[in-house]
Amino acid sequence: MTMKPEDVLRAIAEERGDAVVVPTMTTAPAWRTIAPDDLSVACVGFMGGASSMGLGIALARPERPVVVLDGDGSLLMQLGSLATIAGAAPRNFAHLLFKNGVYHTSGSQRIPGGATVDFAGMARAAGYRNAYTIDNLEELRIRLAEILADDGPVLVELHTSEAEQTPMTAPGGAPFSRQVETLRDRLAAGAEA
C-alpha cells in the first residue's frame, strides 16, 4: 500500500506546530505550496544533505522541534548520517522518509535495492531512539502527533507513490542562500520572543 506524498505532507503540516521543516527534492515543491512559511528551508541539489542540515539546526536550537522530509534516494547518498544523527542523539529531531523506491527527479530510476531497502531497520540499527514504517494515511493521521511529540531521534519510513511535481518540473522558491538567512533571523526572533 502507498500514500500520495501530497496527502502525507498535508497531514504533517497539520501537526508540525512551530517545528523547523527541512524538505528535500520531491517534497520541496509541494511543501512550498502546502506550508509556505519562514520556518522551512529546502535542501535541494546537495546530494543527501537534508538529514545533516536538520541535525545542525536541531543541535543549535534544542528547544525547537526539527522535522526533516527526506527521500529514500537522498538518504542513500548520505547514509552514514544515520549514525551521525544517532550519535548526536538530538531529542528534538524527527526524520520522515518518503520512500517511493525511485530517484524521481532524474527520471524515476530505481534506487539501489529498490523498495526492499529497510530504512526503518537501518535507523534502528544505527541507534535512533525509535523507527516506524507507515503505509496508509489513516494510520499516519492517528500516530503522527504522538510520534512528533516523542523524544527523538525518530525515523518514520513512509511508503508513498511519486509526487506530482519535482524540483525539475516545478522549480522555484527563494534561493537557498536567502532561505538560510530568513530562517536564521526567524530563529533569532523566536529566541527573543
Place this chain on the structure above:
Amino acid sequence: MPESIPAPLIIDTLKETFREARQALGRDSAHAAPSDRLGTILSVPDTHQKTVLAALEHEPSIRVLTCATEDEANAIAAGLYMGGEPCLLMIQHAGLYASVNTLRGVAIDGRVPIFYIIGLLSRERDKDPSESRSSMVRYCEPLLDTFGVPHARLEGPGDLHYIPEFYNLSRERRGPAAVLVGLETI
C-alpha cells in the same frame, strides 16, 4: 622551515575565536544560540591533527561532533549557522576533495560561512606544499584557488592568528575560508 604546532596553542586559539564569535553574535540581537558552550567543531578525523582531537576530548567548552563524511559536516555546519552556533570543520585534505560538491552548493552558492581547518597529511617538511610528491598535498591549494576560497598556511605557532582572521573572513564574505595545517600537530 615549517614547524609543528602544539595542540594546546591551537585549542587556546580556537576557544578565543569562538568566544569572540559568540560575543559578536550576542551583539547582533539573539542570533547566538543559547548555550554554555563556546562552539562546535565538526570533525572527520584527520590523522595530521590527531593530537588536537585528543586534547579536545578534555575541553568541555568546545563540542566535537564526529561526522561520517565531510559532506555531512558541511550540511551540519549550515544548520548550525542557521541556528546561531559558532562552528568550524576540522578535516583532512582528502576530505576536501571528497566534499567539493557540498563546498560548492552549501558554502559558495548557498553563501553559508564555513571555516575549514585542513590538515596536509604527508606534506614533506623540506618541501613547499606545491612541490610535494603527494598529489593530495599538491592539489589542495590550486583546488581552493579554483573555487575562489581564501586560504592561508599554518606553518608554525606564529601563524595561529590566521585562525581567527580566516574564521572572521568566512563570516564577512558569507562563504568558505580555510587554513591549511602544514605539519602534523604535536
